[in-house]
Amino acid sequence: xxxxxxxSFELPPELIAQEPLPERTASRLLVLDGASGQVDHRxxxxxxxxxxxxxxxxxNNTKVIPARLWGQKQSGGRVECLVERIRGxxxxxxxIRASKSPKPxxxxxxxxxxxxxxxxxALRVIGREGALFILEPEQGTWPDLLRRFGHMPLPPYIERxxxxxxxxxxxxxxxxxxxxxxxxxxxxxxDQCLLDDIKARDVAxxxxxxxxxxxxxxxxxxxxxxxxxxxxxxxxxxxxxxxxVAACRQRGGRVVAVGTTxxxxxxxxxxxxxxxxxxGESDIFIYPGKPFHVVDAMIxxxxxxxxxxxMLVSAFAGRERVLNAYAEAIRQRYRFFSYGDAMLVTPxxxxxxxxxxxxx
Numbered sequence: 001x002x003x004x005x006x007x008s009f010e011l012p013p014e015l016i017a018q019e020p021l022p023e024r025t026a027s028r029l030l031v032l033d034g035a036s037g038q039v040d041h042r043x044x045x046x047x048x049x050x051x052x053x054x055x056x057x058x059x060n061n062t063k064v065i066p067a068r069l070w071g072q073k074q075s076g077g078r079v080e081c082l083v084e085r086i087r088g089x090x091x092x093x094x095x096i097r098a099s100k101s102p103k104p105x106x107x108x109x110x111x112x113x114x115x116x117x118x119x120x121x122a123l124r125v126i127g128r129e130g131a132l133f134i135l136e137p138e139q140g141t142w143p144d145l146l147r148r149f150g151h152m153p154l155p156p157y158i159e160r161x162x163x164x165x166x167x168x169x170x171x172x173x174x175x176x177x178x179x180x181x182x183x184x185x186x187x188x189x190x191d192q193c194l195l196d197d198i199k200a201r202d203v204a205x206x207x208x209x210x211x212x213x214x215x216x217x218x219x220x221x222x223x224x225x226x227x228x229x230x231x232x233x234x235x236x237x238x239x240x241x242x243x244x245v246a247a248c249r250q251r252g253g254r255v256v257a258v259g260t261t262x263x264x265x266x267x268x269x270x271x272x273x274x275x276x277x278x279x280g281e282s283d284i285f286i287y288p289g290k291p292f293h294v295v296d297a298m299i300x301x302x303x304x305x306x307x308x309x310x311m312l313v314s315a316f317a318g319r320e321r322v323l324n325a326y327a328e329a330i331r332q333r334y335r336f337f338s339y340g341d342a343m344l345v346t347p348x349x350x351x352x353x354x355x356x357x358x359x360x
Contacts, residue, residue, distance in 0.1 A: 002288060004220045007314060008305050009326050016157050017339035020169045024191040028334055028341040032325045034317035034348040039328050044189045044342055047299070053202040054253030056244055060184040060261045061207040063175035066150030066167070071110040072119070073098065079108050081123070082153055082214055084132055084181060085234075086142045093132040095214055102133065110149060114161070120149050143178075153181045155217060155338050157304075170338070179211035179234065185301045185338045186259035204253075206244040210235035210261040210282075220306055230285040230308065235261075237269040237278040245275055245294060254296035260309050263316075266294040287311040288319055297346050302329060302336040318348040 021027060029047065031040040051057070067083040079102070082095040102108060102125045109119035126134040137145055152162040152170050162170075172187035173195070198205070215231025222228055245266075248255055257263040267286060269278035270293040285308060286292075298316060303309035314322045325343070334341045 001223075002225050003223050004225055004306050005223070006319065007225075007307070007310050007323075009323060009330075011305060011330065011336060015330065015333065015336045015340075017335040017337060017341075018158055018160060020165075020188070020339045024169075024173075024189055025194050027189050029344055030325060030329050030332075030334060030341065031344045032317055032321065032346070034321060034346045034351070037318070037321040037324060039325050041332060045194065047344065048194070048197055048201060050344065051198065051201065051203045051256070052253065053204075054248070054251045055203055055256055056248035056253055057198065057203060057205040057256050057258055058241070058245075058262045058266065059172075059174055059187060059205060059207045059258045060210050060265065061172075061174055061176040062180040062184060062209050062211050062261070063178045064152065064171050064180045064183050064212075065178050066146050067153045067181040068151040068162070069110050069146075069149060070112075070114045070116070070151070071108045071123070072117075073100075073102055073108060074106055078114075080114075081108065081110075081135070082181060083142070083146065083150075084214055085179070085211075090141070091126055091134050091136045092142050093129065094135050095131070096133050101128075104128070107138070108135070110145075112149060113151070121145060153214070155182065157337055158339070174207065176207075177209045177211075179209075181214050182212040182216050183338060184210070184212060184259045184261045186262075186299045186342060188339075189299075189342050190258075204244060204248065206241050208235065208237045208241050208262065208265045210265045212261055216309070217304075218308075219304075220308060220311075225287055225311060228285065228308070230283040232281045232283040233264075234280070235265045235268060235278065235282050237265055237275075239277045241266075242269075242275050242277055255294055257295045257298045260298070260300055260303075260312050263292075263295050263298055263312065267292060270294050285311075286315050288315045290315050292316060292347065292351050295347075297344065300343050300345060301338065302326065302334065302340055302343065304337070313343075313345060316347050316351050317345050318350070321348065 069081040080097040268282040
């Protein structure tokens, strides 16, 4: 049995990055060779020296919406809302944090920020679906209201209010399709100059979309990780992605996923054994022993202890090698999590033996 505690490590709180660096590309880059376990310390801009014209970079072009709202119930109690998903019928599925859950039929009065008392607009509570509340604006539309009053949904381990600069920095420079409530953080390290440099070196790239949900921060609460219920997220892998991956294989290149969201998207689209276009929900959970069909390397940030994401990276490069690399990163004072430093990870032989090229 693979236990949750097998993916635990001690992280000094001061290594949790609370602010982005002044320059996106100034992050450090820890390179983990999954075949040998060797670790190399570089800077993120060195990624261009590792890529070749045969390779293919796969980016997630989701765009973070200003999904956090503050307000009050009719009783006066404070409420924090996090919009998980805007639905086609004008309602939204919303996480609500309050001393007592709001009741169907009641209203939540949204304020400009956490400490304001003046109501800007009202949300009607329609009902509840599991852990999510279904809310509907009494006036206006969700996109307009979030644009005017929403706050960037910084992760819970960033212990400060969002700032104006987060609207730009907690967003990739290639973000296009609105719908995420958390950033695909591996992509935050790329600026336009670096992307232009990569293109000038004839390295191909392609984009897919996975709208990251708040469930990405959901802890694993069961001891046997196989019993963990994964959150569902919407993703799209287009025909152009499938074609680009096939062309990369034909020229002998490597498929390099930028972020665990790109990994999960590609592997979802290849679950039948062949990479095909995919559009819909995915709750894929990749942990040690699960196969990788498409991805040859991944760029990723450092993840929370005992999280599904550190389990995914461990499935790719080997649990002991990943935890050893994390221990080295801690010794070298790397910055962790969303605004932190990055890793470049290549596969353990066991992951490769399970069919990295089988899905083409």
